[in-house]
Amino acid sequence: MATGQTILDLMEGLDASLQLQASESGVTKGLIAANAAQDYLESILALQPNNYGSTFATVATTADTESTTFPSGLLRLDRLQYINPTTSRPGWDLEFVGYTGDQYGPPVTYPSLQFDVSTTGKPRRYWTNGTVILWDPVPDAVHTVRYYGLVAKSDITASGTFGFPDIAMLPVAQYAVELLKIGTDDEVQSLTAFGQKTFGPFLQWAGRFNRDRAPGYDYRYYHSI
DSSP states (O other), rough: OOOOHHHHHHHHHHHHTTTOTTTTTHHHHHHHHHHHHHHHHHHHHTTTOOOOEEEEEEOOOOTTTTTEEOOOOOEEEEEEEEEOOOTTEEEOOOOOOOOEEEEESSOOOOOOOOSSSTTTTSEEEEOSSSSSSEEESSSSSSEEEEEEEOOOOOOSSSSBSSSOOOHHHHHHHHHHHHHTTTTTTOTTTTTHHHHHHHHHHHHHHHHHTTTTSSOOOOOOOOOOO
């Protein structure tokens, strides 16, 4: 597996003026730039569902408590499932409370999601703003809920393992080097376009991670004149 030093070596290969070997003066700034590049990659990756890096873990509800803190490091939430305590397997998908007609509910004041505030039970629906997850109905006990989504990788360190496949090393190194070239009076808007272009091939690969071919057609009905 590649390490953070592998990224630093690539950066040094792209710009020979950098001093990124162990104990050299540029290592600290090099790692800051590499982590900024990784963060930018993840910010784009988080916009695409069901791609490379999607994973799952669990959160637990609290009895008579309407909300649960959003999982740390979770950048994109794809699905929530209630876990059956007897089988430890998913019992059902939780329904996301979103648009109903022209009204978005619930508003950001976090009112109760349920129609009857006296009702408690196993979670069936949810809403989230990325800070908390609100349950409907209010949980009547500690329940385990599995979440699926994209979780941020660990920060890059010189000796630590790089969290992405090797094909991501070069674009991360390229973007990090570009960050280090930014001066006081330089325009930074171009970094966005540069990042999208640099990470484009990796994002195309990542977005097709679960796709082996184009889906076929299933004709169920026909019409005649």
